[in-house]
């Protein structure tokens with residue numbers, strides 16, 4: 001089946017951080033495709049149809065009538081979207097695809113989601129769906145950022161933690177000034193830190209999303225150090 005492509009109106013934009021914007025794309029009348037939490041869409045501007053880029057959905061499959069993507073100002077497409085996309089503009093959208101899917105079924109899994117920077121975007125979708133459906137899936141996000149000013153969706157993740165006792169959101173900051181009052185973790189994601197959050201290894205599924213560097217480091221940890229089979233690891237590499 002060919003992928004459905006639709007022109008969508010930008011309904012609203014939200015600056016999450018000075019360099020990161022969430023764009024809400026309104027489905028046109030009659031649009032109704034089957035998609036899953038964790039998938040990505042491909043977008044392009046009407047005046048540059050050959051320049052297409054993928055963006056993970058930061059909204060989840062229970063959010064109907066729109067897609068949300070959360071984009072960092074980086075490279076040509078990232079800069080154009082963050083600096084120029086505004087309500088009323090139109091973007092072409094190729095329907096969601098991808099296999100970076102949360103294992104909600106069978107129930108009782110523990111999903112350990114490792115992200116750096118904007119790589120946290122699909123995990124908002126995971127946490128939203130697990131919380132709204134009151135799933136018994138356990139979800140832990142381990143999130144690496146430079147400073148406390150770089151945490152995307154901080155309030156929403158904290159709110160979801162309040163609503164869902166099976167969801168935990170942990171941040172580590174890699175470039176904080178030593179005098180910064182942050183009392184949370186500092187430094188890069190390490191094997192020890194990840195292992196601290198694993199309580200039932202056979203029932204744990206690891207996810208890593210973001211730069212190739214972060215994803216490959218996580219793969220080494222899970223496949224080589226923890227010696228888990230590939231089926232217990234899902235990755236989304238952004239380049």
Ligand SMILES: Cc1cc2nc3c(=O)[nH]c(=O)nc-3n(C[C@H](O)[C@H](O)[C@H](O)COP(=O)(O)OP(=O)(O)OC[C@H]3O[C@@H](n4cnc5c(N)ncnc54)[C@H](O)[C@@H]3O)c2cc1C
Pocket residue numbers: 040053054055056057069070071072073074075076077078079118121122236237238239
């Ligand atoms: C499945 C998938 C999902 C993704 N989801 C997201 C998402 O949710 N949010 C998000 O923000 N991004 C996401 N990305 C990345 C996104 O698709 C774009 O690649 C990103 O926005 C950069 O835009 P670009 O490719 O046009 O950049 P390009 O202009 O092609 O640049 C690519 C990289 O090269 C660097 N670069 C460009 N020119 C130079 C130069 N002269 N010197 C040095 N470095 C340079 C840029 O900084 C950038 O890092 C995803 C990618 C994939 C594959």
